[in-house]
Amino acid sequence: MTPPPSDPFPVTAPMPVLSSAPPWKDTFSSLRVPNFRLFTSANIVAMTALWIQRIAQDWLVLELSGSVAAVGLTVALQFAPMLFLGLYGGVLVDRYSKRMLLAITQSVSLLASVALAVLALTGVVEVWHIMLVALVVGLATVIDNPTRQVFVNELVGPKYLRNAISLNSSVFQLGALIGPAIGGVLLVSVGAGWSFAINAVACLGVVITVLRLNPATLYPAPVAPRAKGQLKEGLSYVLAKPTILWTVVMVAFVAVFALNMPVLLAAYASDVFDSGPGGYGLFNSLVAVGALAGAVLSTRRTSIRLRAVVITGLAWGTIQAIVSGAPTEPVVCVLLVLVGFCTLQFLTGANQLIQLSSNVSIRGRVMSVYVLVLLGGQALGGPLMGWLVESYGPQFGMLVSGVVPAAAALVVGVLLARSGRFTVRLRRRLPLVAIVQHQQTGSRAIC
Numbered sequence: 001m002t003p004p005p006s007d008p009f010p011v012t013a014p015m016p017v018l019s020s021a022p023p024w025k026d027t028f029s030s031l032r033v034p035n036f037r038l039f040t041s042a043n044i045v046a047m048t049a050l051w052i053q054r055i056a057q058d059w060l061v062l063e064l065s066g067s068v069a070a071v072g073l074t075v076a077l078q079f080a081p082m083l084f085l086g087l088y089g090g091v092l093v094d095r096y097s098k099r100m101l102l103a104i105t106q107s108v109s110l111l112a113s114v115a116l117a118v119l120a121l122t123g124v125v126e127v128w129h130i131m132l133v134a135l136v137v138g139l140a141t142v143i144d145n146p147t148r149q150v151f152v153n154e155l156v157g158p159k160y161l162r163n164a165i166s167l168n169s170s171v172f173q174l175g176a177l178i179g180p181a182i183g184g185v186l187l188v189s190v191g192a193g194w195s196f197a198i199n200a201v202a203c204l205g206v207v208i209t210v211l212r213l214n215p216a217t218l219y220p221a222p223v224a225p226r227a228k229g230q231l232k233e234g235l236s237y238v239l240a241k242p243t244i245l246w247t248v249v250m251v252a253f254v255a256v257f258a259l260n261m262p263v264l265l266a267a268y269a270s271d272v273f274d275s276g277p278g279g280y281g282l283f284n285s286l287v288a289v290g291a292l293a294g295a296v297l298s299t300r301r302t303s304i305r306l307r308a309v310v311i312t313g314l315a316w317g318t319i320q321a322i323v324s325g326a327p328t329e330p331v332v333c334v335l336l337v338l339v340g341f342c343t344l345q346f347l348t349g350a351n352q353l354i355q356l357s358s359n360v361s362i363r364g365r366v367m368s369v370y371v372l373v374l375l376g377g378q379a380l381g382g383p384l385m386g387w388l389v390e391s392y393g394p395q396f397g398m399l400v401s402g403v404v405p406a407a408a409a410l411v412v413g414v415l416l417a418r419s420g421r422f423t424v425r426l427r428r429r430l431p432l433v434a435i436v437q438h439q440q441t442g443s444r445a446i447c
Contacts, residue, residue: 030164042209047175049202055183056195072386083376090368105144113200120193169351170295184281234365253408255377267394290340298348314409316342321402
C-alpha cells in the first residue's frame with residue numbers, strides 16, 4: 001500500500017482561539033515574557049527613531065532642493081530595495097538565525113546614521129548624501145524588517161503568539177506614526193542632524209538588546225535547509241491561500257496610495273496652511289493619537305477575519321479622501337486622528353491574519369511578501385504622490401490617496417462576496433483561524 005504523500009511543512013503549534021475579549025489586565029499579556037518585553041522596549045524606540053530619521057531626511061531634502069519630487073525620490077530609494085530584493089530577504093530569514101541577522105542589519109543602519117549625522121551637523125550635507133544613506137538603510141531593511149516580524153514567534157512561543165503579533169505589529173506601525181510627530185518637533189528645536197544621531201543611538205540599543213536576550217527561553221523556529229526553489233515555494237504558498245493573497249492585495253493598494261502621508265502632510269504644512277515644520281509635526285502628532293487608540297484596541301481582538309481587513313481598508317480610504325475636501329485646518333486635524341486609528345486597525349489586522357494563516361517553517365518567506373508589498377509599494381507611491389502633488393496640488397494628491405484604496409476595498413469585497421467568502425451578518429461568527437485536531441499529525445491551523 002502506497003503511503004500518503006508527506007506534508008512539505010511541519011504542522012503548526014496549537015494557538016488559542018478566544019471566544020470573548022480578554023480582561024483589560026491581559027491587553028499586553030505577551031509582555032510577561034522577559035525576552036519579548038526587552039525586545040519590544042528596544043523595538044519601539046528603534047522604530048520611532050527610524051521614522052524620526054526618515055522625516056528629518058525628507059524635510060532636509062525639501063529644504064536643500066525645494067522639490068517635493070526629490071522627496072518622493074528619496075522615499076523611493078529607501079523602499080526600492082525591498083521591492084526588488086524583498087523575496088530573497090525572506091529566504092535568508094528562514095535559513096539563518098534571526099538574532100544574528102538583526103545584529104548585522106542594525107549595525108549597518110548604525111553606521112549609515114552616524115555618517116549622515118556627521119554630514120548634517122558639520123553643514124556639508126548634500127542631497128545626494130541623503131539619498132545614498134536612504135538606499136543603504138533600504139538594503140538593510142530587506143532583511144531586517146521580515147526578521148523582526150518573524151522573530152516574535154521565537155520570543156513568546158504559541159501561548160502568547162496572537163497577542164505578541166498584534167503588539168509587535170502595533171509597535172511597527174506606531175513607530176511610523178509617532179516618529180514623524182517627534183521628528184517635526186526635533187526639526188524645529190535642534191535640526192535634522194541630531195535626529196540622525198538619535199537613530200544611530202537607537203540602532204546601537206537594538207544590537208545590545210538582541211545580544212542580551214536569554215537563548216535558554218527562546219522557542220527556536222525550524223531552519224529551512226539550503227535548497228533550490230525556496231523562493232518559488234514561498235510565492236506558491238501565498239497564491240494558494242486566499243486569506244493571505246487577498247490581504248496582500250489590499251495592503252498593496254494602501255501602500256502605494258495611502259501610506260505616503262509624510263509627502264502629503266509636508267505639502268499641506270508647506271503649501272496649504274503655511275504652518276511650516278511646526279504644523280507638520282502637529283499633523284503627524286494627531287495621526288499618532290489615533291494610531292495609539294487603534295493599537296490598544298487591536299491587542300484586544302478575539303479573532304481577525306478577512307472581512308474585517310477589507311472593511312477597515314474601506315473606512316481608511318474613505319476618511320483620507322474626505323480630508324482632501326476639508327475646508328479648514330481644525331477639520332483636517334480631527335480627520336487625521338481618524339486616519340491614524342483606521343491605519344493601525346487595518347495594518348495590525350493584516351499582519352496578524354497573514355502570520356496566523358501561514359506555517360511557521362515558511363513564515364519568513366510569507367512575511368517577506370507582505371513586507372515587500374508594504375514597503376515596496378511605498379517606493380512606487382513616493383514618486384507618484386510627489387508628482388501628483390507638484391502637478392495638481394496637495395488636495396488632489398490626498399483625494400487620490402484615499403479614493404483608490406477605498407475603490408480597491410469595494411472591488412475585493414464584491415469579488416469575495418460572489419465567491420461566498422464575504423458576508424455581513426448581525427450575529428457573531430466563528431473566528432477565521434480555527435484549530436482542529438488530527439489523530440496522526442496533531443493540531444493544524446485551518447483558514
